[in-house]
Amino acid sequence: SVESWFKLKIVVEKSTVPVRTAEAIEKILCHNTNSKGIKYQILSNPEFLSEGTAIQDFLNPDRVLIGGSQCPEGLEAIQKLKAIYAHWVPEDRMITTNLWSAELSKLADNAFLAQRISSINAIKNTKIGPKFLNASVGFGGSCFQKDILNLVYICDSNGLTEVANYWKQVIKVNDYQKSRFVKRVVTSMFNTVSGKKIAILGFAFKKHTSDTRKTPAIDVCKGLLGDNTCLSIYDPCVTEEQIQKDLSMDVSVVGDAYEATKDAHGICILTEWDEFKNIDYQSVYDNMHKPAFVFDGRNILNVDKLREIGFIVYSIGRPLEQWLKNMPQQA
Ligand SMILES: NC(=O)C1=CN([C@@H]2O[C@H](COP(=O)(O)OP(=O)(O)OC[C@H]3O[C@@H](n4cnc5c(N)ncnc54)[C@H](O)[C@@H]3O)[C@@H](O)[C@H]2O)C=CC1
Ligand SMILES: O=C(O)[C@H]1O[C@H](OP(=O)(O)OP(=O)(O)OC[C@H]2O[C@@H](n3ccc(=O)[nH]c3=O)[C@H](O)[C@@H]2O)[C@H](O)[C@@H](O)[C@@H]1O
The missing domain is CATH 3.40.50.720 (NAD(P)-binding Rossmann-like Domain)
Known part of the structure; x- marks a missing residue:
């Protein structure tokens, strides 16, 4: 009825x-x-x-x-x-x-996706499948870390300490990936970025979103700011207010990539926005201090072309050029 x-x-x-x-x-x-x-x-x-x-x-x-x-x-x-x-x-x-299997599957799914990203970031083997597996400066977003920690908690509460430690390691490797990127920037630029201008291109945790929750850009920017660098940040979708809130300080946020890179010593690509592939890098180079550095944390740029222009380029997952090989590597 x-x-x-x-x-x-x-x-x-x-x-x-x-x-x-x-x-x-x-x-x-x-x-x-x-x-x-x-x-x-x-x-x-x-x-x-x-x-x-x-x-x-x-x-x-x-x-x-x-x-x-x-x-x-x-x-x-x-x-x-x-x-x-x-x-x-x-x-x-x-x-x-059944109910708990569905709930657990979702956590396991996210933990597995994040683990694969951490693995590719650690190995950087371009031969391993391109679908959902791009090396990066680290994974972000509101879900991966929270869901892994959730899984760690269940494992711990069921006495599966080794399994819990395995999943915890995925987060640790991700944190390591971000700090390693910062170290790479600093060591390449003569061991200090103090007082130098660095352009940050991309702040969102991935392209096509304005979401900055747990974005790797926060940790990278904070790492660089810790060495007293002057950041100039541009993201096509994220607001100035959001960036300043995320970094808890009054950093410079600008309206396009050319302004961000003007008079800069280095550029960090932190989100894989397509528009960053189509920038006129020759004119960017002309307006930068020399040597001009590009650190591509998303592996989206044409490295050979940039090197031809004169940039010193570091791109996640690609072979180092002689300049970088000669720099003391701490990470
Ligand atoms: N954002 C995404 O792409 C996806 C999100 N999810 C899941 O969907 C859920 C929501 O995600 P988002 O929309 O991104 O998060 P969100 O943070 O944008 O929204 C969560 C909402 O829940 C409210 N809330 C938090 N704690 C509460 C409580 N104790 N009582 C009542 N309301 C509370 C918050 O005020 C907020 O409005 C999460 O569990 C997330 O893991 C799943 C797949 C994709
Ligand atoms: O539960 C959720 O919220 C969702 O979490 C992720 O989706 P999302 O966080 O929106 O974004 P992803 O595309 O998974 O990217 C997450 C992070 O990993 C990074 N990533 C992703 C893929 C890749 O190959 N390399 C890489 O570094 C992204 O840049 C981003 O920072 C999962 O992919 C969805 O299946 C899931 O539903």
């Missing part, structure tokens, strides 16, 4: 949450509505979209994961949610499982 239909509610958990959150939600709801005779089925339907491609990912997901209680009511609730997705997602891309 309509009345009983209204008394069965399905709650869908989309956020990435600690394992067993669905159980907690169910308990809280049941204890608060018992007297009204309402019954709940909680489903875990973790979100796998990436920022910057959210709409495409939503419309054409690799997979849709739905976890629910394995009792008849739970299985029915799973089918109801599947029926909604069936409007645009093929059946074979939908995976159903």
Whole structure:
């Protein structure tokens, strides 16, 4: 009947949450509505979209994961949610499982993606698959670190100390990657960047977003500012206010790459924005102090062309040129 239909509610958990959150939600709801005779089925339907491609990912997901209680009511609730997705997602891309497996899968998925990035950053072998595997100055974003720490916590609480340490190491390697980049900049520029102007191109944690949460640019900029450098920052999407808030100081934020690089001693590419590939680097070079350095933290620039112009170039994952080889390497 309509009345009983209204008394069965399905709650869908989309956020990435600690394992067993669905159980907690169910308990809280049941204890608060018992007297009204309402019954709940909680489903875990973790979100796998990436920022910057959210709409495409939503419309054409690799997979849709739905976890629910394995009792008849739970299985029915799973089918109801599947029926909604069936409007645009093929059946074979939908995976159903129990509640905690769905919650855990999402954490494991993010931890695995982050681990692969840390691995490629440590090895930098261009032969290892190009799909979702670009060496970089480090991964950022609001989710990877939080989800790995979540996984570490579950492992620790279940006595899996070695496994917890394994995942913790992914974060440590990522932190190392950022500090190593800063050291590379400093050592290349005669062991100090004090008083020198460095242009920072890109501040968002990846292209096609203005999101700066846990962006590697924060740590790199703070590292350079620690050596008293003068930063001039440009990002096509991130606001001046946001950058100053993230760095907790009044740094110079400018409106384009040419202004940022004018009279600079070095350039750091920290986000892989496409427009950075199309800058007139000859005119940038002409307006910089010499020797002029480029540190490409996203491996997006044409290194040979830049070297022809006269730049000294360091690009993540590529062979070092003689200049850099001759500099004392601390990292
Ligand atoms: N941003 C992304 O691309 C993706 C995010 N996710 C997951 O989706 C969830 C949301 O992500 P975002 O939208 O990026 O985060 P967000 O930080 O933009 O939004 C989170 C919202 O939750 C609110 N909030 C936080 N704690 C709360 C509490 N205790 N009670 C009530 N409200 C609270 C905050 O005020 C904020 O409005 C996260 O679990 C994230 O891991 C999953 C896949 C992709
Ligand atoms: O749970 C989430 O929030 C989402 O987290 C990530 O998505 P997102 O954080 O939007 O961005 P990614 O494209 O994964 O990039 C994360 C960071 O890794 C870096 N990255 C990514 C890929 C790569 O090859 N190399 C690399 O350094 C990016 O620049 C960025 O800083 C996952 O890719 C999504 O599957 C997941 O749904």
